[in-house]
Amino acid sequence: MTHSRGVGALVLILLALVANPVFGQRLPSTVVPEHYDLHFTPDFATHTFGGEATIRVRLTEPSERITLHAVEIEFQEVAISAGGKTLPAAVALNAESETATLTVPTRLEAGPVAIHIRFRGILNDKLRGFYLSRANNRKYAVTQLEATDARRAFPSFDEPALKATFDVALTLDQRDTAISNGRIISDTPGPGAGKHTLKFSTSPKMSTYLVAMAVGDFECISGGADGIPIRVCATPDKKHLGRFALEAAEFTLSFYNKYFTIKYPFEKLDLVAVPDFAAGAMENTAAIFYRERLLLVDETKVSVDAKRSVASVLAHEIAHHWFGDLVTMKWWDDIWLNEGFATWMENKPVRDLKPTWGADLIEATDTQRALNLDALQSTRPIRVKADTPDQISELFDAITYEKGAAVLRMVESTVGPDAFRTGINNYLEKYSYGNASAEDFWAEIAAASGAPVSRIMASFVDQSGSPLVNVRSECKGERLMVTATQERFSLDARATSGNQAWQFPVCTKSPGPNGRIEQSCRVFSQPVDTWPAGSCSSWVYANAGGMGVYRTAYESDMLRRLAQVADSSLLPVERISLLGDEWALVRQGRDTVADYLSLAERLARDRVGQVARMVTGRLDEISEYFVKPELRPAYEAWIRQLLQPVAQELGWHPPANELEDQRERRASVLYTLGWAGGDAATVQMARDITNQYLDGKATPDPTVLSTAIQLAATHGDSELYDRMLARVRSNPDPTEQQRFRNALGRFGSPELIRRTLDLVYSEEVKSQDKTTLLTILMANPSARVMTWQTIKDRWADLEARLGVFQGLPDVIEATAAFCDSAARDDVQRFLAIRKVPSAERAQRQSLERMNSCIALRERSDASLSMFLKSAAQ
Numbered sequence: 001m002t003h004s005r006g007v008g009a010l011v012l013i014l015l016a017l018v019a020n021p022v023f024g025q026r027l028p029s030t031v032v033p034e035h036y037d038l039h040f041t042p043d044f045a046t047h048t049f050g051g052e053a054t055i056r057v058r059l060t061e062p063s064e065r066i067t068l069h070a071v072e073i074e075f076q077e078v079a080i081s082a083g084g085k086t087l088p089a090a091v092a093l094n095a096e097s098e099t100a101t102l103t104v105p106t107r108l109e110a111g112p113v114a115i116h117i118r119f120r121g122i123l124n125d126k127l128r129g130f131y132l133s134r135a136n137n138r139k140y141a142v143t144q145l146e147a148t149d150a151r152r153a154f155p156s157f158d159e160p161a162l163k164a165t166f167d168v169a170l171t172l173d174q175r176d177t178a179i180s181n182g183r184i185i186s187d188t189p190g191p192g193a194g195k196h197t198l199k200f201s202t203s204p205k206m207s208t209y210l211v212a213m214a215v216g217d218f219e220c221i222s223g224g225a226d227g228i229p230i231r232v233c234a235t236p237d238k239k240h241l242g243r244f245a246l247e248a249a250e251f252t253l254s255f256y257n258k259y260f261t262i263k264y265p266f267e268k269l270d271l272v273a274v275p276d277f278a279a280g281a282m283e284n285t286a287a288i289f290y291r292e293r294l295l296l297v298d299e300t301k302v303s304v305d306a307k308r309s310v311a312s313v314l315a316h317e318i319a320h321h322w323f324g325d326l327v328t329m330k331w332w333d334d335i336w337l338n339e340g341f342a343t344w345m346e347n348k349p350v351r352d353l354k355p356t357w358g359a360d361l362i363e364a365t366d367t368q369r370a371l372n373l374d375a376l377q378s379t380r381p382i383r384v385k386a387d388t389p390d391q392i393s394e395l396f397d398a399i400t401y402e403k404g405a406a407v408l409r410m411v412e413s414t415v416g417p418d419a420f421r422t423g424i425n426n427y428l429e430k431y432s433y434g435n436a437s438a439e440d441f442w443a444e445i446a447a448a449s450g451a452p453v454s455r456i457m458a459s460f461v462d463q464s465g466s467p468l469v470n471v472r473s474e475c476k477g478e479r480l481m482v483t484a485t486q487e488r489f490s491l492d493a494r495a496t497s498g499n500q501a502w503q504f505p506v507c508t509k510s511p512g513p514n515g516r517i518e519q520s521c522r523v524f525s526q527p528v529d530t531w532p533a534g535s536c537s538s539w540v541y542a543n544a545g546g547m548g549v550y551r552t553a554y555e556s557d558m559l560r561r562l563a564q565v566a567d568s569s570l571l572p573v574e575r576i577s578l579l580g581d582e583w584a585l586v587r588q589g590r591d592t593v594a595d596y597l598s599l600a601e602r603l604a605r606d607r608v609g610q611v612a613r614m615v616t617g618r619l620d621e622i623s624e625y626f627v628k629p630e631l632r633p634a635y636e637a638w639i640r641q642l643l644q645p646v647a648q649e650l651g652w653h654p655p656a657n658e659l660e661d662q663r664e665r666r667a668s669v670l671y672t673l674g675w676a677g678g679d680a681a682t683v684q685m686a687r688d689i690t691n692q693y694l695d696g697k698a699t700p701d702p703t704v705l706s707t708a709i710q711l712a713a714t715h716g717d718s719e720l721y722d723r724m725l726a727r728v729r730s731n732p733d734p735t736e737q738q739r740f741r742n743a744l745g746r747f748g749s750p751e752l753i754r755r756t757l758d759l760v761y762s763e764e765v766k767s768q769d770k771t772t773l774l775t776i777l778m779a780n781p782s783a784r785v786m787t788w789q790t791i792k793d794r795w796a797d798l799e800a801r802l803g804v805f806q807g808l809p810d811v812i813e814a815t816a817a818f819c820d821s822a823a824r825d826d827v828q829r830f831l832a833i834r835k836v837p838s839a840e841r842a843q844r845q846s847l848e849r850m851n852s853c854i855a856l857r858e859r860s861d862a863s864l865s866m867f868l869k870s871a872a873q
Contacts, residue, residue, distance in 0.1 A: 340404020
């Protein structure tokens with residue numbers, strides 16, 4: 001701790017990163033920030049930046065001290081002005097709480113106070129705070145401040161409830177420009193030769209984590225919607241790839257302006273493709289930053305999935321301008337009020353923009369992902385206590401995003417879309433430019449609908465896990481009576497749920513007279529409940545509409561009858577739910593792999609692409625983990641018998657007017673036929689298409705091309721590897737680079753796996769892509785052992801290069817690809833020594849997944865063998 005000795009004295013204290021975990025500390029509530037004046041001078045030569053901050057605050061009681069956040073900040077001069085006097089301030093830093101306490105010699109009275117700080121910071125290489133990015137043989141300076149990294153860019157009151165307005169200015173090299181939350185209001189020469197200073201308009205009242213700056217030679221294309229200017233910005237060589245994103249953003253902004261009673265509340269919208277970015281995208285107010293591949297695409301050359309990703313991520317991030325930017329959670333434990341809401345909202349404009357993309361099916365698949373995570377004992381409630389930066393970073397998972405969105409969809413379906421929309425708009429109007437809690441939200445929905453929303457929401461938001469509904473039915477006279485019980489669903493069948501119970505809507509459907517489908521809904525709140533569900537019938541399905549956030553289990557006879565009518569009587573979202581539930585029961589041990597394959601046999605020929613994709617993905621998983629060598633010929637023969645007729649019907653070359661859904665169906669069927677089915681003709685065609693494309697002799701459908709490249713790489717040699725690597729290095733298109741770079745992780749020979757691992761650890765692969773490529777290598781059965789050994793050997797390199805927000809936690813999560821006890825034990829031993837606090841939950845979840853896989857592998861032989869013998873007869 002060092003104190004200043006006078007107004008002009010320097011206080012030089014460097015707050016460095018510490019190896020031990022930091023401990024969170026809420027700032028005192030006696031200081032309320034109101035406005036920041038910030039001036040930054042990035043220096044690319046030294047990888048540092050100079051800064052000046054004047055922070056106007058209000059003291060609610062007298063004090064000699066003000067505490068704010070700062071980390072990796074060198075304080076050079078600090079003074080505090082109040083009551084017409086300016087006093088020098090001493091600075092005491094606390095590395096554990098990431099705070100700086102400013103102390104003046106005379107007590108400050110309650111009222112307005114101005115804090116003046118001159119400081120210096122680091123343009124780091126960790127993709128967090130104000131950091132360095134590289135492209136085209138030059139450097140860029142970019143911010144990523146969520147969740148707790150504004151304090152790395154400037155001294156700040158870095159908590160979401162401490163909102164303020166911001167004036168930002170940057171002094172830059174003459175050749176550079178900058179993008180921030182406001183629009184540029186002045187551009188003046190200097191100070192200094194070869195420099196100019198940009199000043200931006202005052203931001204709205206917002207949280208510190210939403211401040212944005214991007215410095216470099218960015219160029220933009222422009223458009224607009226409803227009087228709001230919209231730009232898509234990128235490095236100069238990629239600017240032309242922003243047209244599709246611009247059109248999608250224009251459509252989305254207009255859609256939201258009609259849905260919400262509050263029109264887009266900011267004066268402009270910039271969408272910026274950043275060369276190296278940790279998150280997929282970040283909703284900085286009026287200046288959204290993206291990974292390049294999630295914003296920049298050549299619409300004629302990318303797959304359906306790539307275009308849908310751009311549109312949905314755009315819709316997600318723009319939705320944040322209402323959910324997160326305009327109304328912000330009070331603390332990070334309610335981050336789902338940002339992320340769950342934006343995930344719930346994102347498919348609404350996408351559904352209107354491209355009705356053939358099947359947004360409702362994507363939602364159903366997302367719900368399955370959330371339920372899979374919720375089946376682990378190491379899952380968490382949607383809202384959970386989080387104090388430290390590491391604990392906060394763990395909240396950005398499928399529970400926050402997909403489960404939060406699924407619960408919102410379930411409640412919306414229960415109260416009706418009109419009442420839900422009214423409640424949403426009342427909520428936004430009431431808390432605009434402020435902060436809210438989960439209770440604030442569901443109070444507005446309850447008031448608008450008159451429904452018992454708080455009981456439903458609380459049971460899903462404040463307790464971990466999701467329910468399993470056990471369904472039995474019987475005819476009594478002409479009425480169908482359904483009896484259901486609820487319990488917590490866990491992959492570990494030995495786990496007990498204690499006294500957990502949920503309140504939630506259960507909707508059943510069953511056939512009635514004259515072929516009509518009858519539906520019955522009720523709020524299920526008891527351990528056991530019985531109700532009339534319609535006319536006496538041969539089957540009943542207990543998640544009508546697929547909106548329920550729960551698993552269902554049927555008696556074996558009922559499951560067989562459901563399988564027989566699934567393709568004709570169940571909606572696609574319901575078939576996705578049925579498939580997901582059945583596989584979950586297989587993983588738990590209640591049902592067998594043979595039970596699932598019997599259902600899959602019926603639905604693998606499903607004409608809806610997303611349903612077929614779910615089936616084929618599971619067939620691939622069974623092939624990799626649960627088919628022993630002696631059963632592989634029979635399993636491959638069964639796959640070929642199942643999928644060859646579908647592949648022959650679809651072919652490799654789609655007609656020009658074919659819907660996107662069928663293109664995805666074709667891709668998933670062909671991949672599984674080649675990979676799990678070992679179909680030689682399919683693999684050869686994949687090689688031919690890939691080589692023709694690399695030769696420039698063919699332009700296949702982009703969705704088929706992605707599948708062909710993956711299959712070709714899986715069976716590829718060094719010549720093909722060299723050609724793919726050359727394409728990565730020569731083509732600046734981010735989609736093309738990703739397509740071939742990811743394929744490098746699929747090769748199977750030890751020599752080529754080693755080359756890819758060397759590439760990962762080189763400077764050639766950006767930090768954001770290292771994690772992706774390591775995850776692909778861990779998913780590759782041929783590369784898994786070598787990749788894990790390399791991760792262990794070069795752990796220090798990963799710690800130095802990957803951020804704690806997505807980097808190391810994602811690598812640890814990828815260890816779930818192992819399915820044998822020796823590897824599991826090795827992972828557990830290694831991570832017990834090399835702890836990553838931000839990945840503690842991810843580590844426990846990976847361990848659970850490995851244990852579940854090992855258990856299923858041990859018990860699947862007999863049922864799988866019997867099924868394949870029966871199928872061969």
